[in-house]
Amino acid sequence: MDAPVTEVFRQHLIDPEICIRCNTCEETCPIGAISHDARNYVVDPAKCENCTACIAPCPTGAIDSWRQVPRASAYSLAEQLGWDTLPPQRELPAAAASSEMPPEVARIVADATEGQGGAAPPPWSAAHPYVNLHSVAKPAIATVSGNFRLTGEDASSDVRHIVLDFGPVAFPVLEGQTIGVLPPGTDAHGRPHHPRLYSVASPREGERPRYNNLALTVKRVTEDHDGTPMRGVASNHLCDLAKGDTVKVIGPFGTSFLMPNHPGANLLMVCTGTGSAPMRAMTERRRRRIALNEGGTLMLFFGARREEELPYFGPLLKLPKDFIDINFAFSRSPGEPKRYVQDRIRERGADVARLIADPDTFVYICGLKGMEDGVAQAFADVCRAHGHDWETLLPALRQQGRYHLETY
Amino acid sequence: MINYDEKIPNNVGLADNRTLQRALEHWQPEFQSWWADMGPEGTTNHDVYLRTAISVDPKGWAHFDYVKMPDYRWGIFLAPAEAGRKVNFGAHKGEAAWQDVPGEYRPNLRRLIVTQGDTEPASVEQQRHLGLTAPSLYDLRNLFQVNVEEGRHLWAMVYLLHAYFGRDGREEAEALLERRSGDADNPRILGAFNEKTPDWLSFFMFTYFTDRDGKYQLASLAESGFDPLARTCRFMLTEEAHHMFVGESGVGRVIQRTCDAMNELRTDDPAKLRAAGVIDLPTIQRYLNFHFSVTMDLFGADVSSNAATFYSTGLKGRFDETKIGDDHLLAGASYPVLEVRGGALQAVEVPALNALNEKLRDDYIRDAAAGVERWNRIPEKAGIPFRLRVPHKAFHRKIGPLAAVHVDPDGHVVDAATWAKHEREWLPSAEDRAFVASLMGRVAEPGRFANWIAPPARGINNQPVDFAYVRFG
Ligand SMILES: Cc1cc2nc3c(=O)[nH]c(=O)nc-3n(C[C@H](O)[C@H](O)[C@H](O)COP(=O)(O)OP(=O)(O)OC[C@H]3O[C@@H](n4cnc5c(N)ncnc54)[C@H](O)[C@@H]3O)c2cc1C
Ligand code: SF4
Ligand code: SF4
Numbered sequence: 001m002d003a004p005v006t007e008v009f010r011q012h013l014i015d016p017e018i019c020i021r022c023n024t025c026e027e028t029c030p031i032g033a034i035s036h037d038a039r040n041y042v043v044d045p046a047k048c049e050n051c052t053a054c055i056a057p058c059p060t061g062a063i064d065s066w067r068q069v070p071r072a073s074a075y076s077l078a079e080q081l082g083w084d085t086l087p088p089q090r091e092l093p094a095a096a097a098s099s100e101m102p103p104e105v106a107r108i109v110a111d112a113t114e115g116q117g118g119a120a121p122p123p124w125s126a127a128h129p130y131v132n133l134h135s136v137a138k139p140a141i142a143t144v145s146g147n148f149r150l151t152g153e154d155a156s157s158d159v160r161h162i163v164l165d166f167g168p169v170a171f172p173v174l175e176g177q178t179i180g181v182l183p184p185g186t187d188a189h190g191r192p193h194h195p196r197l198y199s200v201a202s203p204r205e206g207e208r209p210r211y212n213n214l215a216l217t218v219k220r221v222t223e224d225h226d227g228t229p230m231r232g233v234a235s236n237h238l239c240d241l242a243k244g245d246t247v248k249v250i251g252p253f254g255t256s257f258l259m260p261n262h263p264g265a266n267l268l269m270v271c272t273g274t275g276s277a278p279m280r281a282m283t284e285r286r287r288r289r290i291a292l293n294e295g296g297t298l299m300l301f302f303g304a305r306r307e308e309e310l311p312y313f314g315p316l317l318k319l320p321k322d323f324i325d326i327n328f329a330f331s332r333s334p335g336e337p338k339r340y341v342q343d344r345i346r347e348r349g350a351d352v353a354r355l356i357a358d359p360d361t362f363v364y365i366c367g368l369k370g371m372e373d374g375v376a377q378a379f380a381d382v383c384r385a386h387g388h389d390w391e392t393l394l395p396a397l398r399q400q401g402r403y404h405l406e407t408y
Numbered sequence: 409m410i411n412y413d414e415k416i417p418n419n420v421g422l423a424d425n426r427t428l429q430r431a432l433e434h435w436q437p438e439f440q441s442w443w444a445d446m447g448p449e450g451t452t453n454h455d456v457y458l459r460t461a462i463s464v465d466p467k468g469w470a471h472f473d474y475v476k477m478p479d480y481r482w483g484i485f486l487a488p489a490e491a492g493r494k495v496n497f498g499a500h501k502g503e504a505a506w507q508d509v510p511g512e513y514r515p516n517l518r519r520l521i522v523t524q525g526d527t528e529p530a531s532v533e534q535q536r537h538l539g540l541t542a543p544s545l546y547d548l549r550n551l552f553q554v555n556v557e558e559g560r561h562l563w564a565m566v567y568l569l570h571a572y573f574g575r576d577g578r579e580e581a582e583a584l585l586e587r588r589s590g591d592a593d594n595p596r597i598l599g600a601f602n603e604k605t606p607d608w609l610s611f612f613m614f615t616y617f618t619d620r621d622g623k624y625q626l627a628s629l630a631e632s633g634f635d636p637l638a639r640t641c642r643f644m645l646t647e648e649a650h651h652m653f654v655g656e657s658g659v660g661r662v663i664q665r666t667c668d669a670m671n672e673l674r675t676d677d678p679a680k681l682r683a684a685g686v687i688d689l690p691t692i693q694r695y696l697n698f699h700f701s702v703t704m705d706l707f708g709a710d711v712s713s714n715a716a717t718f719y720s721t722g723l724k725g726r727f728d729e730t731k732i733g734d735d736h737l738l739a740g741a742s743y744p745v746l747e748v749r750g751g752a753l754q755a756v757e758v759p760a761l762n763a764l765n766e767k768l769r770d771d772y773i774r775d776a777a778a779g780v781e782r783w784n785r786i787p788e789k790a791g792i793p794f795r796l797r798v799p800h801k802a803f804h805r806k807i808g809p810l811a812a813v814h815v816d817p818d819g820h821v822v823d824a825a826t827w828a829k830h831e832r833e834w835l836p837s838a839e840d841r842a843f844v845a846s847l848m849g850r851v852a853e854p855g856r857f858a859n860w861i862a863p864p865a866r867g868i869n870n871q872p873v874d875f876a877y878v879r880f881g
Contacts, residue, residue: 020653
């Protein structure tokens, strides 16, 4: 999920009509991207990292100005120093007009891919994704066309399958992409809530094909990572939606965590909880094309506390055994020892090692932050046990767009 | 007893400093009772959408929330220390910056701090009644933000007095709460801070011109060789910016509204415009002349041996001292100041060390005049051929040799008769003030603005303009 490779970027500017030349921003910027002359304060496009440290301290809001600009013709310092007013947003080439990734989304994504050392290139045969078609300023409005509980009534978590319909609004997605949801209302500081990301759980032609819709797998958050009770803003908003309600959606996002399209590609998928969403999308894509006999192996490791807590458990069990090799790991099954995905990976060591060593295998890991270490450790162990060298495999996997991780 | 780290966010280790705590414990209730007596009138129950600094890093010092003003967290913040900082000018240039007060400079440093500290409660006192006539909730909130920050700046100076000046410091800190703006017996130290701020046009002019003086004074103190003073002032500067913003945008919005009315009514006749309830541009120019000239006096006498001493002893530097490319000693350098010779103003060269007030005044004028040019874009855009301008720096002075003569806004020395004849064109008359006062009346509905002022271009902290910036409790 790297920032799109594009010639258009979001240039940070200062509105000379509003700025009072108070020097606060220059004083605040940690990397010296702001300078001034007798006339104007200006932001150096070559330096500014959009860290937003200068935004809140500016007393006027002048600093919170942005223009979509082709990289090649960014406004230079000399140009900016000559302005009396901000230039209007220029017309952009149609394809480029929408390649803006909001900085808050960029930060969330950077965080989610941290475990693999940043965004990786997509698989070589991935389809080209659309990204950033809908911005915070102009979100798409989707209508809820379904909202079902996936987990058992007595399960401790409420995970839901939510179908969003985009009507006539363009919202093309690929398996593995995410969308951003803008919760209504404002946060404790009176600001609009920041967007939350959710993986698309349906394949590219939609949950219900040809209806311009997609599905999400959303867990209702009722406590923070430390177990302190709290009501997650976006997840509760989504889980409480009724059919016919509307949601503000931005995106789509993601140019990296995409599935390969070439016949014979293997998918090695490891997930916990709602990390199953992108795996379901990819699996569904393959299932719908089963008649094409494209070949390739699907292997899934899926962790949950108990069977009842596992989203899509029933439908998964109905998939043919020769279509997908499913391995569950339950950590709280009554009367059974705790098992985690890494335990199952070790148990299936021979097959896993063979798959990983195959240049046609693409690995996907998604779920709660922290799971990546155990999984990588298990991969390293099985490789060692079966005569492969993980230390040389991993960099190659990454570089070739064959190792993708999203944890949150 | 108060829990300091909770009530008074600080980065000076207050919780670990018993002596300082005790001093502040004594002072704090007096501050609260000063605020109750002299702070914004009748506001204790309002929930105001304020920006509070809770730490000095960019994430911490612009924390927005509804706060009742008496509960505002008047923090004590010093900008982060700069490793290996040196005294950058004067006789001690090149020595390590002082973390303590050098004994021989105690009285001078104390005087600088007290003078700066005195301006902070003074402006709160001057603005005490303005809340009753705010032209909108947005403006009301901005007034209160200015007020609480002046209060915090007082804390900052009082902290320095308590922490570094012992018993003398404690007495000075108390005296800061005892003087009163405009009081005949016990006035504020500087003249401009004893003037009234009777109406919102005056307030906007004050925050534009007079708080900008604050910026220049703080910026020169931020260069001080006494490091705690330098760091305190550096952080204060970040907040001072908001005050100038209130002034710059406030006057700009008044001009905007007037220009709109001029175009609607197709007139530039002040009488017709006044009848329409807006402030005619010549009146705005007269207010500008007044506030600019009063602020000119704040920089002190043109030739000053005190300023020379403060500089050579490393206590108070020049604006942007470290960015100036000279010897930072001013050995043998000269600087022009104005004198009246043969009935006209004439620039004469004096030793630069003695002209430091004048130099700071000139730096200030450039900055203030540039903002007036920004105001001029408003009539320009509206197609109205009227330009505001700053008067000559010798105009209407009350301090220094220029106080003895009459100088018109263009810088011509005039006799008393000429002055008397034109004074009403140059400075606001009693009628002007009465007219402006007649427009003042509270507007307290979100998104509504008094007729004489345009809405702002943006809300505060990305909030919409019609946000409930103040809730009346
Ligand atoms: C790339 C990416 C893809 C994601 N895909 C999905 C998805 O498919 N389905 C899904 O349900 N969520 C997904 N998330 C997580 C989602 O974006 C939100 O973080 C989550 O729904 C919580 O948001 P909230 O507004 O309800 O809670 P907030 O109001 O933001 O509060 C969250 C608080 O709860 C804690 N917390 C407890 N459990 C969780 C949890 N499971 N996830 C996040 N925070 C938690 C957080 O630490 C925080 O303190 C994804 C996140 C990323 C970065
Ligand atoms: S966004 Fe960050 S890097 Fe860019 S100018 Fe502001 S503070 Fe500097
Ligand atoms: S902080 Fe804002 S108002 Fe001040 S100089 Fe920077 S952009 Fe201008």
